[in-house]
Amino acid sequence: MYNFQETEQKWQHAWEEAKVYAVDAARKEKKPCLYVLEMFPYPSGRFHIGHIRNYAIGDAIARFKRAQGYAVLHPMGWDAFGLPAENAALERRVHPRVWTYENIKAMRTQLGPLGFSYDWSQEIATCHPGYYKHQQKLFLQFLQKGLVYREKATVNWDPVDACVLANEQVIDGKGWRSGAAVERRSLDQWFFKITDFSEALLQGVEDALPEWPEKVRLMQKNWIGRSQGLTFSLRIAGQAERLDLFSTRPETIFGASFIALAPHHPLAEGLAQTNAALSEFIRSCDRVSTAAADLETMDKQGFATGVCAHHPFVEGKTIPIYVANFVLTTYGTGAIFGTPAHDERDYEFAKKYDLPILPVIQQEGADAPLPYTKKEGAMVHSFFLDGKTVPEAFAYTVKEAERLGVGKAATFTRLRDWGVSRQRYWGCPIPVIHCAQCGVVPVPEKDLPVTLPEDVSFDAPGNPLELHPTWKHTTCPVCGQAATRETDTLDTFVDSSWYFLRFCSPRQEDGPFSAQSVQQWMPVGYYIGGIEHAVLHLLYARFFSRALHACGYPVPDEPFTRLLTQGMVCHPAYKDASGTWIFPEEVEKRGNTYVKRKDGAPVQVYRSEKMSKSKKNVVDPDAMVRTYGADAVRLFILSDTPIDRDLEWSEKGIEGSWRFVNRVWRLAEQVTSAPNVFGKADPSATEAFLRVVHPILDRTTTFYEESQMNRAIALLRELTTALYDAVQAQNVEATALQGAFRIWAVLLSPVLPHLAEEIWHTLGETTFVVAAPWPKPDPAYLIQETVEMAVQINGKTRTILQVPQKATQEEVLRAAQEVQNIASALKGKTVERTIFVPQKILNFVVS
């Protein structure tokens, strides 16, 4: 049996010794440059299979591209700031820094036996001052450019623990530790002006990212969410001010039966000053988390203010104003009008508060049930709009509103500015100082980095930086008076918005990255990571590139040319009789039931889902590598499931991969141990053999090129079988067979790098297979002489004919009519026409 430990270790050492992945060396050879990057991990302590999948994909691509002659930058690093380190500090009384660096060390060790082709000299960690000092400088440059500002924003506030909660820490509206009902609280926060780039980001998604998955582009587009509409400006009965309402359906204004304000709309807050009940209602709206999903699924509630606004077009008509918990302050003008007949939410609201429901769009033919939300039909009950189509009515409403001065065409985006303030310890300090005299003062460059204090306590609730006895106290760099440091740290998404630039020149001291290396490597050719990052991380990174560009850095607008999004790794979950989750390795299948390996007690099986610690449906990558080797694990991960789909982890599957690895090894053994396998040459057998090998080479190359690893691997299995057959038949010319073995080794190398290396050297090569050029198919062997054609009657396949590749319609027709069941099926029928697609089908259309 194949001794994978020995082979894999041998080549891992050899690669390391020869520094085969050293990027600087490759770069010096003046090869074309390519940047292959997997989303860098959070150092949680252990890798799970999902990470390994991510890296196996990236590594196969990196190796394939190296063989194609590229200098490949393939780095690894750590997204090292974040909440879990603080949780560890709370739970285990370990310093976040110590915990993080220990995790990094453990995880780096974990990767060793997998043999990934990283150049570890490029490693970075975002929690290192050498990284975040540059980030602080970038923050200050953004500030100077006007891309950063400070404003009030709502956060989840835990009144018992006196701290801000992440959405994740809010469970059913309660703080995860204290269990206290969460409140919304308004705090001064730092923002990045991502909305300055809404238009550019949208344009980029539409025009500049042809190699991104369509679904991700669509998600980004919807996230930016540009919508065109009209802002009505209405007179409020008995008040001097006007009320602005944004709507994307202004043509439905004649069906409006209420106006709804966001709870913190200035008008609502103004009215609340003299209305205790309203004030209480607004407070009650604050007792929800800030998560959009919570806001939109909560019970829709409104409060009638008793105030009305004048209809923009109908003299003397007024519309009642409500304050409603589902209206967002952050979108449009924070105030809407509701047309219950044509909007689901408005309909629900009108039913609840007994408001009129007046249809203003008449659907042709049958009466559609209300609410009718489509834009087809003619306007009714709408004065000057009557009879118009919806799009016509939209345009006319805008025109009329502008003519009468009651409204203006407007475009809003759903995208909001990016709030980057976090009231936490384990993050990059925001390098500003608050001075009573001078206001917000940037920390001078010579004083960067602002580092985190080491002696920090997590005993008291709240932000440890805020509570630290001395850290925040400093003097104002401008006036020299006593002043305080900003105690907020930056969102970790900021760290991950430019790390790919730092990777280009990770040891650069003056400046975040060198212009030369960025020009050489950027944009990232292949960016590979989980689909869960389809919106936020990728949008922030795209924003950051543009912001850096605006600050004068030579950074491309679009940082990632090609994006590959991988699905999750899933496994069934198991519970024992006592109702606790148990690990898959504790479970055994006996017959048709699942039992505990230890005592045979029955086990409840749950549907396969994303691996998670809480359900214990996880598989330890280390154990898998120990049992089957890195090559088999990689093969299994890549072999069946396309990379963008969820992967079902199965014990049987990995065993199957292990068997294939052995099959490959046995064939390699035969190549050396029995030189006489290259027996008497038979020219026609040799030719037939090459007509199998070269098309496989051609198609495999295409599949690798398209990152369809599962299909490439299916062909590798076919090639392996073809080689076995040739060796057994002993009739293929020696040089042809030798050549095929070389092709085989190189084709295997992106997936089974260790074994491929072994085969390569077995074949007498002295260089590394990772440096071998990718073979090219010989076109002479790609042409098929005969093809199979389907003969159909009315589109149903009746027989399959073997015909010459260039067969004409007449020839195929004649051949087809000689086939018995075709002839009998056509007997007594008239052929109305025949459809002939060369090399594909012949279809008789009969009546």
Add this chain to the structure above:
RNA sequence: GCCCGUGUGGCGGAAUGGUAGACGCAGUAGACUUAAAAUCUGCGAACUGAAAAGUUGUGGGGGUUCGAGUCCCUCCACGGGCACCA
């Protein structure tokens, strides 16, 4: 609730609108073996049939087309994201 996906044999999956099920897993029969494992060879959608062959089949329903897994409409189920998890 909103946005985006996914759905094909017992299972993972393959299929530029043109032979549905490549390749593999599990199964099964045979070879080798004292035996088992490993390995090798064969068979495999369902139904009818001795066979030839036929009928039905890509989540459900409808449509476009000579021809639909693929395109359109609609419904269902499951998954991801929703701005402080990373």
